[in-house]
Amino acid sequence: MSTAAAQPAPSALPPAGAPIAIRCRGVTKHYGSGDARVVALRGIDLDVACGELMMLVGPSGCGKTTLISVIAGILDRDAGECTVFGxxxxxxxxxARTxxxxxxxxxxxxxxxxxxxxxxxxxxxVPLMILGExxxxxxxxxxxxxxxxxLGDRARSLPSQLSGGQQQRVAIARALIHGPRLIVCDEPTSALDHETGHVIMRMLKNVALQQDRALVIVTHDARIxxxxxxxxxMDDGRVERIERPSATGAESA
Amino acid sequence: MSVALKMLVGDRLKYLGLVAGIAFAALLITQQASILIGLAHQTGSFIRDTAVADLWVMDPQVRFSQDALPIRDTTLERVRGVEGVRWAVPMYQGFLKARLPDGTRVTTILIGIDDATLLGGPPRIVRGTLADLRGDNAVFIDEAALDTKWMQKRSGGRGLRVGDRITINDKDAVIAGTYSASQSFFWEPITYTTYTRALRYAPPERNLMVFTLVKVDPGQDVSAVAERIARTTGLDALTGQQFIERTAGYILKETGILVNFGLAVGLGFVIGTLIAGQMLYNFTLDNLRHYGALKAMGAGNWLLVRMTMLQVLTVGALGLGIGVGAATYLGRIVGEAGLAFRMPWQVLAGAAVAILAICTLAGLLSIARVLRLEPAIVFKA
Structure with a gap:
């Protein structure tokens, strides 16, 4: 288990002075028990600031989805601290969690x-109806x-009548309609072609991201x-390093 | 909650399958229960048609209305002497062999009614008048049975008609008229004649009177008079309703009808539960990712329980309506054919309770799965 260090893991820090949206310190999580025990998170330290788009990347099984589930409050952590907007x-x-x-x-x-x-x-x-509207x-x-x-002209269409990109735009609209402060995305472009993936990402960045919001995206897709x-x-349940996209050689937005 | 309904009806095939499963269960339960009640009702037809009597005096060992156990002839005078009895008349009843003009033999239930008053006779006369029973060797037979139970099969199939001569226990009888009566549980046709003539037709026995029919004085408590008759004679004195219940109880228990129809109703319940439960559970499994997404997006367990219950109750209500409707339609068809079918409101209420139980059981299976669902399932590819 990681020590609850004052500073997150190496390299890039969140923007100075920006309020912290997500704060994880020493977060651990395991599945199963005995011989079947699998450690998914081995002491995650991570800060995400308001107005920031953070991507979690790494090989399959490295703990990205577990971490995003813990952050979103749909999975209990075993130990450590994790706060969302405090x-x-x-x-x-x-x-209350629901x-x-x-x-x-x-x-x-x-x-x-x-x-x-x-x-x-x-x-x-749907999210508004869940909230009682x-x-x-x-x-x-x-x-x-x-x-x-x-997609103003496709309001009456069923999902089966929409393309993959259009369906993901509907999903983004659903994620935003109730004005959430944190948006978590799991592989939002993996089912889409290159061009559509970029359209979706531009939309997420332009429509979803605001100064009082944070965006966490789990992805394998180096194109975005x-x-x-x-x-x-991430690798083997740890955050190996945090970097800015310019240092990754990734495609520019 | 509108989301729940759209999820339900959106998948037409599964939705119709669910409704059909419930409808089948409702049809089976309602139809079988209605036939059982119809049969039970028919066991009391003869008693119900002899509504003129307040009390039926009989041997305590009589188990049903056609269980002809004779009582002493002196009983009649003893009953007439009981306080509160307005009148008492004898009734003979027995299974006798009749021979039709062409030689066809028919077993009939011969009823002998009081010669003087003709009380206890058939409920509705169709041909002739009741007084015609006083004619030589006169008997009345069931109009509805003329071309069925009284068919002269040996001569090519003509039914009996008024004026035809038959023999009962090898003694002459003439069809003097016909009556109509309620459909009876018992197959053998009922033949009415006078008490004295019935004794002539009947095989010789020491005692031949089977019932004494009693009318109670106005203002008298029927149960009190019955108690006095029972104390005086040592016999049972039952109201028509008590006699009907004794008859139905005996027939249903001793013939196995209750068990057989009870099994069919139970089978309908089990099949309905299995079909609806399995289909609803599959429906839930198919939508598990959506339920997971709803949970992740903030839908609490109570909301999901209400959604599931709305879905099962919707298909339950539709299935019940269709099933009961189909049972009613079938009932009308079999009713027109003279078969037993009776659907009082209690059957409908019972079917509704059974369908509610089926839906609740089926719903609980699905709800248990939804409640155990981890919302994190939505992040699994």
């Missing part, structure tokens, strides 16, 4: 996870949000590294 999920009841996620976190999934029987506008409206008002806001991601403010390279 709030610690471990200190919350299950119900409510907190609903209000403050937006999700973009690799497989989009749109409900196939709902229209695009209805899919976008009436269906009609929520769907109206969903249509407005779709217009912001360039250039969109990150910082990149945390």
């Amino acid at each position: 709030d610690d999920f471990a200190a919350m009841s299950g119900r 409510r907190y996620r609903g209000r403050n976190i937006g999700f973009v999934f690799q497989a989009f996870n749109l409900i196939p029987t709902l229209t695009a506008a209805e899919n976008v409206a 009436g269906r009609a008002a929520a769907v109206a806001k969903g249509r407005d949000m779709l217009a912001r991601v360039g 590294f250039g969109f990150a403010d910082r990149i945390a390279r």
